[in-house]
Amino acid sequence: MIKDDIYIRGWGAVTTLGWSASESAHHLIAGKVHPAGVCSSSHLTNRDFKAFEVAYSGNALEKSMAMLDASITEAFERGGLNASEIAESALLVGTTGGLFIRNEFEFTESVRRYPDRESPAIACRNRGPGEVADAIVQKYGIHGLPLTFSMACVSSSHALVVAAQLLAQKKIKRAIVVGFEPLLNLTLQGFASLLLYDSEQCRPFCNTRSGMQIGEAASCVILEEGPCMMKNKNNFMFTGGYLFNDNASLTSAGTDGELVKNVVLQTLGKAGIAPERIMAVKAHGTGTRDNDLSEGRGLAKVFGENLPPFISMKGVIGHCLGAAGTVETALWLSCLEEGAIPRSFGFTEVDPEIGFAPSQVNLPARDGAYLFTFFGFGGTCTSYIINKMYGTV
Amino acid sequence: MISTSNDQCKLKNPMPVIAASYLGPSLVPNRDAVWDEAKLPLNPDNLVQKIMGQPMRRAGRFIKLVCCGALTCFQSVPEATLQTQKVGIFLATGLGNVDEILPFITQVFKHDGGFPSPNQFANSVSNAAAFFLARICGVKGVVLTLSQEELSFESALWLAQSYLAAGEIDLALVGGCDVFTPTIEDYRERIGLKPGHYRMAPMGECSSWLLIGGHGEKKIGDILSVDLESSLKEIQKNSSDYLLTECERLAAGLLSQGVDQKISRLLLPGFRLSGIDETLWKSRGWDIDDYLPHCGISSTASAYGLARALSLRKATLIVHCNHHATGRQALVATVTK
Numbered sequence: 128m129i130k131d132d133i134y135i136r137g138w139g140a141v142t143t144l145g146w147s148a149s150e151s152a153h154h155l156i157a158g159k160v161h162p163a164g165v166c167s168s169s170h171l172t173n174r175d176f177k178a179f180e181v182a183y184s185g186n187a188l189e190k191s192m193a194m195l196d197a198s199i200t201e202a203f204e205r206g207g208l209n210a211s212e213i214a215e216s217a218l219l220v221g222t223t224g225g226l227f228i229r230n231e232f233e234f235t236e237s238v239r240r241y242p243d244r245e246s247p248a249i250a251c252r253n254r255g256p257g258e259v260a261d262a263i264v265q266k267y268g269i270h271g272l273p274l275t276f277s278m279a280c281v282s283s284s285h286a287l288v289v290a291a292q293l294l295a296q297k298k299i300k301r302a303i304v305v306g307f308e309p310l311l312n313l314t315l316q317g318f319a320s321l322l323l324y325d326s327e328q329c330r331p332f333c334n335t336r337s338g339m340q341i342g343e344a345a346s347c348v349i350l351e352e353g354p355c356m357m358k359n360k361n362n363f364m365f366t367g368g369y370l371f372n373d374n375a376s377l378t379s380a381g382t383d384g385e386l387v388k389n390v391v392l393q394t395l396g397k398a399g400i401a402p403e404r405i406m407a408v409k410a411h412g413t414g415t416r417d418n419d420l421s422e423g424r425g426l427a428k429v430f431g432e433n434l435p436p437f438i439s440m441k442g443v444i445g446h447c448l449g450a451a452g453t454v455e456t457a458l459w460l461s462c463l464e465e466g467a468i469p470r471s472f473g474f475t476e477v478d479p480e481i482g483f484a485p486s487q488v489n490l491p492a493r494d495g496a497y498l499f500t501f502f503g504f505g506g507t508c509t510s511y512i513i514n515k516m517y518g519t520v
Numbered sequence: 521m522i523s524t525s526n527d528q529c530k531l532k533n534p535m536p537v538i539a540a541s542y543l544g545p546s547l548v549p550n551r552d553a554v555w556d557e558a559k560l561p562l563n564p565d566n567l568v569q570k571i572m573g574q575p576m577r578r579a580g581r582f583i584k585l586v587c588c589g590a591l592t593c594f595q596s597v598p599e600a601t602l603q604t605q606k607v608g609i610f611l612a613t614g615l616g617n618v619d620e621i622l623p624f625i626t627q628v629f630k631h632d633g634g635f636p637s638p639n640q641f642a643n644s645v646s647n648a649a650a651f652f653l654a655r656i657c658g659v660k661g662v663v664l665t666l667s668q669e670e671l672s673f674e675s676a677l678w679l680a681q682s683y684l685a686a687g688e689i690d691l692a693l694v695g696g697c698d699v700f701t702p703t704i705e706d707y708r709e710r711i712g713l714k715p716g717h718y719r720m721a722p723m724g725e726c727s728s729w730l731l732i733g734g735h736g737e738k739k740i741g742d743i744l745s746v747d748l749e750s751s752l753k754e755i756q757k758n759s760s761d762y763l764l765t766e767c768e769r770l771a772a773g774l775l776s777q778g779v780d781q782k783i784s785r786l787l788l789p790g791f792r793l794s795g796i797d798e799t800l801w802k803s804r805g806w807d808i809d810d811y812l813p814h815c816g817i818s819s820t821a822s823a824y825g826l827a828r829a830l831s832l833r834k835a836t837l838i839v840h841c842n843h844h845a846t847g848r849q850a851l852v853a854t855v856t857k
Contacts, residue, residue: 278665313625
């Protein structure tokens with residue numbers, strides 16, 4: 128995908144840091160962050176897992192739907208979309224759990240309300256991940272093509288690149304890309320079974336890292352074809368994107384960094400941008416031994432001694448799985464709007480096998496190209512570049 | 521209510537179909553074989569051994585059927601056709617690997633504190649099947665899993681054509697797979713079969729695939745159009761008259777583009793179409809192929825219907841029609857050599 132004329136019209140996100148991308152960015156830049164904690168939601172059956180939970184006073188199902196609405200509404204308002212523009216947009220959703228939160232909530236409520244009865248079977252009564260798109264289409268009156276990608280951790284980052292591809296071909300006029308991932312017993316227990324958790328803290332790229340921590344999020348990024356020319360405002364252009372599926376390993380991107388290097392070089396090549404023009408890297412940085420090693424080595428191979436600042440956001444919002452792509456993009460854009468490249472959290476010690484540290488201070492956000500990377504289960508890789516330009520393009 | 525046709529969702533350039541395969545609940549590839557809803561699901565291990573030459577001990581039925589169905593299609597093409605070609609994989613599924621998810625969640629919610637299996641979790645991740653398929657086929661690059669319970673195969677076909685047109689890939693292996701999971705009542709509920717919203721047929725499963733793209737030297741047919749309409753409801757869309765008018769309009773447009781006027785016309789009704797007036801259709805020169813008895817209802821049954829018709833029919837204009845549960849219509853038009 129090679130394209131210069133795709134711009135980001137709006138974005139929104141609900142994270143553990145706040146109920147909007149703006150609020151989340153404000154807290155992130157101010158350092159008002161908190162570590163993952165034991166979750167309070169009544170639908171979570173195991174209190175051993177620490178996760179990044181979104182604060183809410185109601186029940187988990189209501190919260191999830193409120194998160195989805197808040198992130199989409201923020202994106203629509205930021206982009207100033209009117210009803211007809213919303214209606215003619217395509218909708219691309221990235222999620223792994225879909226609306227499975229409903230099953231988990233109803234089951235646990237039933238057990239809680241009737242403790243003396245035999246517990247009901249937890250049937251997989253939901254349909255599929257496409258239910259999220261159906262709910263959004265119905266609520267907002269979207270007539271464009273809905274597509275749902277359920278591809279583990281790259282679900283919504285892949286959706287962004289596919290959307291850009293379709294926009295570049297003028298197959299669609301505008302894409303509303305949504306990432307949605309509430310906390311689920313299913314995923315918390317699943318990653319625990321793989322022994323991938325750090326029980327203390329998520330420490331991306333740190334020598335002491337020992338695993339990931341899950342976060343929940345809803346997020347939305349709106350891409351549109353055509354040059355954006357907003358005077359006296361930040362313009363964000365989706366300059367290039369690349370998705371790739373490797374078939375060597377189901378669970379690892381290979382620790383030699385070659386796959387990461389190739390994916391990033393392809394992205395730079397498609398965007399026509401030299402490595403030295405990258406202002407900063409929003410790395411995937413899960414905090415697992417393998418991911419961070421492969422990513423660190425891969426980035427070193429691409430940038431050598433001139434590695435730009437690189438940051439993982441997972442130390443403060445957790446790994447939001449299928450929503451990671453859109454939520455980290457939305458949060459990053461709001462940070463840039465506030466004038467800062469945010470610092471990375473959870474790091475204390477350089478890993479000698481990586482040899483460098485993620486950015487430990489907020490840096491001024493200058494105009495230029497920002498690189499995003501995502502790597503997921505099943506050999507999936509996504510990378511893209513967003514160009515920040517103040518004033519007319 | 522108003523229905524707005526969305527031109528952005530239409531596909532105009534013919535896509536050559538190089539190969540097609542269809543696998544239904546009988547687990548006999550490319551054949552209409554007898555099966556019984558009450559005896560589903562059948563064990564696919566012999567089929568796996570036969571097609572892949574080795575067992576897939578740790579994989580669930582969904583992954584096995586994805587691989588068996590797709591490989592049947594892929595292996596029917598001479599290796600020379602595939603060499604140096606950049607192949608993309610587009611896996612469409614309605615419910616995905618629900619056969620792995622069900623036992624996993626049962627374990628998660630066990631009252632006595634079950635310990636879920638890591639292997640089961642890994643296989644329950646939605647894109648695991650596409651990974652195994654890519655690995656078996658030696659495909660790297662564009663591998664996408666579209667997971668939506670309605671019209672996912674039609675959407676995957678449309679998306680594959682976009683990637684072919686953009687030159688990102690040379691060939692696309694596009695398929696639909698869904699597996700039967702007991703009980704029948706639960707399965708119906710998961711697919712969203714409400715009274716009046718579907719045609720009476722047994723529940724089933726399928727893994728059916730098309731290899732599309734290339735220059736058409738050895739094609740079995742062409743996909744002429746994938747027409748995915750807007751999501752607004754329109755009540756009269758359920759009428760046989762309305763659909764016939766739509767299909768005739770579509771056929772007229774296609775026939776004016778060089779397709780033989782005397783070509784046979786065939787309607788493949790998807791599982792959400794009911795009340796098709798066969799007499800009316802026949803009086804207007806259309807045959808109807810109700811393929812559901814061969815594969816049963818599943819979210820991606822359209823893949824079976826299209827792959828089967830492309831394999832069996834000669835010199836026929838084929839239109840597959842189905843609806844989203846909310847009323848959005850999807851028409852796929854193909855022509856066979």
